[in-house]
Amino acid sequence: MAVIEIKNVAKRFGEYQALHDINLTIADQEFMVLLGASGCGKSTLLRIICGLETASEGEIWIDGKRVDHLAPKDRGISMVFQNYAVFPHLTVFENIGFGLRMQKLPNDEVKRRVERTAGLMHIEQLLSRYSGELSGGQRQRVAVARALAMEPDVILMDEPLSNLDALLRMEMRAELKGVLAESNTTAIYVTHDQVEAMSMADRISVMHEGKIVQAASPIEVYRNPAAKFVAGFIGNPPMNFLEASPQGGGKFSVAGHSFDGPSAANSNLQFAIRPEDMTLAENGFPAVAKVVEPLGAHLLVTCELDGKLFRAILDSEMQVKPGETLKLSPVQDRIRWFDPETTLAVA
Amino acid sequence: MNPRLLPYVLILPVTLFLCLFFLYPFVLVAQQAFSNSSGFTMSNFRDVTEHWKFPISLKNTFLLALAVVPIQLALSLLMATMVTKMKKGRDLILYVWTIPLGISDLAAGIIWLAIFEQSGFLNSMMGGLGLIDSPTNFLSYTSPVMVFVAIMLAEIWRATAIMLVILVAGIGLIPKEYYEAGEVFGATPWQRFLKITLPMLRPSLQTALVLRVILAFEVFAVVQALGGTLFPVLMGETYAYQFELLNSGAAAAIALIILAISITFTLIIMRALRVPKGATI
Numbered sequence: 001m002a003v004i005e006i007k008n009v010a011k012r013f014g015e016y017q018a019l020h021d022i023n024l025t026i027a028d029q030e031f032m033v034l035l036g037a038s039g040c041g042k043s044t045l046l047r048i049i050c051g052l053e054t055a056s057e058g059e060i061w062i063d064g065k066r067v068d069h070l071a072p073k074d075r076g077i078s079m080v081f082q083n084y085a086v087f088p089h090l091t092v093f094e095n096i097g098f099g100l101r102m103q104k105l106p107n108d109e110v111k112r113r114v115e116r117t118a119g120l121m122h123i124e125q126l127l128s129r130y131s132g133e134l135s136g137g138q139r140q141r142v143a144v145a146r147a148l149a150m151e152p153d154v155i156l157m158d159e160p161l162s163n164l165d166a167l168l169r170m171e172m173r174a175e176l177k178g179v180l181a182e183s184n185t186t187a188i189y190v191t192h193d194q195v196e197a198m199s200m201a202d203r204i205s206v207m208h209e210g211k212i213v214q215a216a217s218p219i220e221v222y223r224n225p226a227a228k229f230v231a232g233f234i235g236n237p238p239m240n241f242l243e244a245s246p247q248g249g250g251k252f253s254v255a256g257h258s259f260d261g262p263s264a265a266n267s268n269l270q271f272a273i274r275p276e277d278m279t280l281a282e283n284g285f286p287a288v289a290k291v292v293e294p295l296g297a298h299l300l301v302t303c304e305l306d307g308k309l310f311r312a313i314l315d316s317e318m319q320v321k322p323g324e325t326l327k328l329s330p331v332q333d334r335i336r337w338f339d340p341e342t343t344l345a346v347a
Numbered sequence: 348m349n350p351r352l353l354p355y356v357l358i359l360p361v362t363l364f365l366c367l368f369f370l371y372p373f374v375l376v377a378q379q380a381f382s383n384s385s386g387f388t389m390s391n392f393r394d395v396t397e398h399w400k401f402p403i404s405l406k407n408t409f410l411l412a413l414a415v416v417p418i419q420l421a422l423s424l425l426m427a428t429m430v431t432k433m434k435k436g437r438d439l440i441l442y443v444w445t446i447p448l449g450i451s452d453l454a455a456g457i458i459w460l461a462i463f464e465q466s467g468f469l470n471s472m473m474g475g476l477g478l479i480d481s482p483t484n485f486l487s488y489t490s491p492v493m494v495f496v497a498i499m500l501a502e503i504w505r506a507t508a509i510m511l512v513i514l515v516a517g518i519g520l521i522p523k524e525y526y527e528a529g530e531v532f533g534a535t536p537w538q539r540f541l542k543i544t545l546p547m548l549r550p551s552l553q554t555a556l557v558l559r560v561i562l563a564f565e566v567f568a569v570v571q572a573l574g575g576t577l578f579p580v581l582m583g584e585t586y587a588y589q590f591e592l593l594n595s596g597a598a599a600a601i602a603l604i605i606l607a608i609s610i611t612f613t614l615i616i617m618r619a620l621r622v623p624k625g626a627t628i
Contacts, residue, residue, distance in 0.1 A: 052531070073530070078531060090626075098532050
């Protein structure tokens with residue numbers, strides 16, 4: 001049971017401003033993902049919430065209590081580290097029970113909690129091993145079990161799956177989501193992997209240059225990016241952008257075609273569309289195919305349109321050859337518009 | 348060149364060198380210790396151990412090692428932890444602290460003799476401050492405790508840095524994330540030292556202690572300079588047998604006894620600080 005409130009948090013490292021005025025409220029038992037490229041400040045924010053780093057300004061509240069002056073252990077949190085930080089000199093049992101031992105819990109309580117969380121993570125048979133005898137995936141499980149054994153209000157995870165291979169990562173993703181949902185904790189999960197973010201999060205906070213650009217549900221972030229950065233970051237491949245000039249009456253000219261745009265705007269805008277929202281149509285944009293990549297489920301075609309690279313995802317049955325001119329038309333209600341000055345979405 | 352043979356060929360020169368200048372003399376010394384004019388004998392060992400000075404020098408050597416090594420261990424751990432926490436000036440402090448390493452043990456003994464002798468710095472300072480009326484002889488047979496303390500101080504001053512250097516390197520190898528995990532899971536700084544630093548430092552502690560303990564049993568020049576005949580130690584006896592009594596059989600025997608003690612302690616330290624299989628970083 002814990003709501004996390006981040007109020008006006010800023011962080012400076014000397015001259016460098018790592019975080020600018022962050023405000024974010026995370027609901028009880030919500031799974032919040034902080035998503036961004038390396039250096040965007042997501043790990044710094046997590047470490048401030050955790051207490052390993054102090055904010056230069058602002059406040060952190062957990063469960064209605066201001067915690068930014070408290071030591072990490074007094075914040076009701078626990079953490080899963082990127083490199084697991086499973087102690088090599090302790091057995092799996094003692095690793096999972098480390099925090100409980102520090103709280104001086106009685107032996108039978110430690111044993112009960114270690115065995116329960118080890119069971120949750122399916123590592124009960126490894127309890128007497130040392131971490132040197134474990135695989136990366138097993139170490140990851142120990143790190144999660146250690147965090148869960150604390151029965152925390154909040155669990156913080158710093159790129160916990162980034163050191164696993166692709167298949168294992170997919171497996172752990174689903175498992176972690178299930179375990180966390182059952183544990184009734186509020187979770188903050190830092191990642192640069194948007195697939196991880198989309199598949200696990202209740203809500204995603206997209207971070208860029210020390211600011212939260214958008215905090216919304218995964219589908220909202222995907223469908224209605226709040227800023228051009230989000231549109232160009234989320235999705236693989238991300239949105240396409242074309243220049244649009246106003247024609248009056250809410251009409252905009254894009255690469256020689258006229259579209260209905262935001263009625264209030266009468267300056268130049270950017271037209272944005274997802275690659276999968278393009279269809280072939282007689283009256284579409286003429287685009288010259290440059291690269292054709294068959295991806296099994298569909299066909300990714302990179303074309304040149306209006307002097308820019310433009311990607312479209314087409315049906316895999318299509319026969320497209322490089323050099324061919326395609327007629328591409330956007331799905332009208334999937335078109336989004338961005339202001340080139342503010343880079344924000346315009347409705 | 349056969350790639351499977353190459354490693355052996357590469358270590359051949361140093362192996363030959365060690366055989367010629369270490370193993371061969373060692374065999375000669377052993378031979379000397381176990382023989383006299385009539386062939387194989389234990390009489391050298393008997394003579395050496397039955398001499399009245401042997402139990403005293405054995406006791407003194409152990410007493411000194413026991414007094415000096417734990418203090419050095421604690422000091423070097425403290426110093427290493429402090430140096431690791433420093434952000435600026437770390438190298439400078441390390442250089443200053445390791446200066447005694449560059450001084451020979453006899454020179455170190457003489458430096459401390461200059462402090463403690465009757466006309467030394469300590470006497471002139473205390474005289475200058477008006478604490479004493481006339482200079483006292485600290486290092487005389489009437490004050491064996493003072494002699495012992497002076498030798499201890501000189502040894503600590505001289506040989507703590509060798510442990511410090513090894514431990515600083517060892518602490519630097521422990522990833523920061525372990526300490527962060529310790530902090531998040533509620534370990535106090537002292538608990539982090541006990542539960543994370545010390546156990547993860549075991550390989551370095553092993554090396555540092557083995558080196559230091561072996562050196563402690565070989566202590567000679569510092570004792571010679573400060574205590575002379577007042578504080579006999581095993582290595583001093585070896586020297587006396589070889590160069591004063593010209594009894595190289597007895598000198599060899601006592602050298603082998605020191606070697607046996609060193610090997611025993613090395614094994615004990617290795618065993619006590621061993622890292623279980625799979626428990627390495």
